[in-house]
Amino acid sequence: MIVVGAGIVGLAHALAAVRAGARVTVVDRDARANGASIRNFGFITVTGQERGRVWNLARRSAGIWRDVAPAAGIRIEQQGLLVVGQRPEAAPVLDGFMATEMGEGCRRLTASALGDLCPQAHAPAGAIFSPHDLRVESREALPRLAAWLAAAHGVRFRFGSAVVGVETGRVALANGETLSGDAIFVCPGDDWASLFPAVYAEEAITRCKLQMLRLAAPGWRLPAPVMSDLSLVRYLGYAALPEAAALKARLATEAAEALGWGIHLIVVQSADGSLVVGDSHEYGPTPDPFGRADIDAAMLRQYEAVLGAAPAVTERWTGTYASAAGHSIVRAPMAGVHLVVVTSGTGASTGFALxxxxxxxxxxxxxxI
Ligand SMILES: Cc1cc2nc3c(=O)[nH]c(=O)nc-3n(C[C@H](O)[C@H](O)[C@H](O)COP(=O)(O)OP(=O)(O)OC[C@H]3O[C@@H](n4cnc5c(N)ncnc54)[C@H](O)[C@@H]3O)c2cc1C
Known part of the structure; x- marks a missing residue:
């Protein structure tokens, strides 16, 4: 089998294929994975994913990460999720979530219990602690996953090879070579200009640009990754609950600037104590690559409202992912060829199970499917 794309979605297909007994070659045009899959938080988010299929994909994917990580030498940096409620209107959303099947295994914390667990967090409406989520350091995890697939499962990698054509049973490379495979999985992330542009046009696909920050180690450790009120109106597992209506209405006036840039707060922590903070969401077919200082400042204000004074920014980067209505595009544009694109910014969380x-x-x- 041939997989086009060595991001998380491509590597997930390689893993599933070798587990099914196939011999696999992965082809990527870059010298190493350099797309969304190494720019993300590495946050395998289960809690808050859209109820039903997506939440189930995330639960299964988290299980696969837990299984694969020790074998592949990938460190689990953090376990769980702390979703904190800043405004009174957040409390019914947290309570409503706990009352669903998605709250199973989670704990609802009062503000005082949250203070015991995470003294830095300012959240009068308390929090939910979920044990279901986990975090890896993607920029290290992706190369390790690829190396393990090669060493333990004999997957062959052709980095630095752009695929310029795909047809049943064959993949054409830019250097004129042809690779043959019984099945071809095309997982090109947000590149829709090169292969199957007509499919993308039908799906009305666009790109989403995100800004990200790394902050110096603050001198304390978070008990788990943190999200806050803005996440409760963005992540469909909470936002689709009827209890979210009042919070949405309040944030629409109080946090219009942040909402306008699609900002919500995620704070995760790395082994060296540094914090990765984001993110913003801007949409367009070719978003500019420039990080805006005012968006960074708005994200840092969200951070400070929850966790206090922000340490120095040590890194800034942007990333893009393919975006369209729905979780993903899975199409077979020709016999034996499968195009798979996660269009909801959840590839790290759901890619393995998909x-x-x-x-x-x-x-x-x-x-x-
Ligand atoms: C800043 C940011 C933060 C995010 N945070 C999270 C998060 O915390 N949790 C989460 O679940 N998701 C998160 N996401 C979304 C997630 O990263 C993506 O859904 C996922 O990485 C998509 O994986 P992919 O393999 O489809 O794409 P990519 O990682 O972009 O990989 C696609 C690969 O295909 C290759 N390719 C494309 N066309 C060709 C061709 N013609 N020939 C050869 N190679 C080709 C590219 O070189 C690339 O390596 C985030 C995304 C961003 C940008």
Whole structure:
């Protein structure tokens, strides 16, 4: 089998394929993965994902990460999630979430219990602590995952090879070579100009640009990654609950600037204590690559409202992912060719299980999706 793209979605297909008994070659045009999959938080988010299929994909994917990480030498940097409620209107959203099946295993914390767990957090409406989520350092995890797939499963990698054409059973490389495979999984992330542009046009796909910051180690450790009120109106697992209406209305006036830039707060911590803070969301077919200082400042204000004075910014970067309505695009544009694109910014959280479904469908082991 041939996989085009060595981001998390491509590597997830490679893993599912070798587990199904296939010999796999992964082709990527870059010398190493350099797209969304190494620019993200590495936050495998289960809690807050859209209820139903996406939440289930995330739960299964988190299980696969837990299984693969020790074998591949990938450190789990953090476990769990702390979703804090800053405004009174957040409390019913947190309570409403706990009352659903998605709250299973989670704990609802009062403000005082939150203070015991995370003294830095300012959140009068308390919090939810979920044990379901985990975090890896993506810029290290992706190369390790690729190296492990090669060493333990014999996956061959062709980095630095752009794929310029795909047809049933064959992939054409820019250097004139052709690779043959019984099945071809095309996982090109947000590049829709090169392969199957007509499919993307039908799906009305665009790009989403995100700004990210790394802050110096603050001298304390977070008990888990942190999200806050703005996440409660962005992540559909909370935002689709009827209890979210009052919080949405309040934030629409109080946090219009942040909402306008699609900002919500995620704070995760690395092994060296540094914090990764984001993110913003701007949409367009070719977003500019420039990080805006005013967006960074707005994200830091969100940080400071929850966790106090922000340490110095040590890194800034932007990333883009493919964006369209719905969780993902899974299409077979020709026999034996499968195009798989996560269009909801959740590839690290859901990619492993999505790939398992796609590959098992091809092998006749599951329902085709
Ligand atoms: C800043 C940021 C933060 C995010 N945070 C999170 C998070 O915390 N949790 C989460 O679940 N998701 C998060 N996401 C979303 C997640 O990172 C993406 O959904 C996921 O990485 C998409 O993976 P991918 O493999 O499809 O794309 P990519 O990682 O972009 O990989 C696609 C690969 O395909 C290759 N390619 C494309 N076309 C060709 C071709 N013609 N020939 C050869 N190679 C080709 C590219 O070189 C690239 O390496 C975030 C995204 C960003 C940008």
């Amino acid at each position: 790939a398992e479904d796609v590959v098992n469908g091809v092998f006749g082991k599951g329902e085709p």
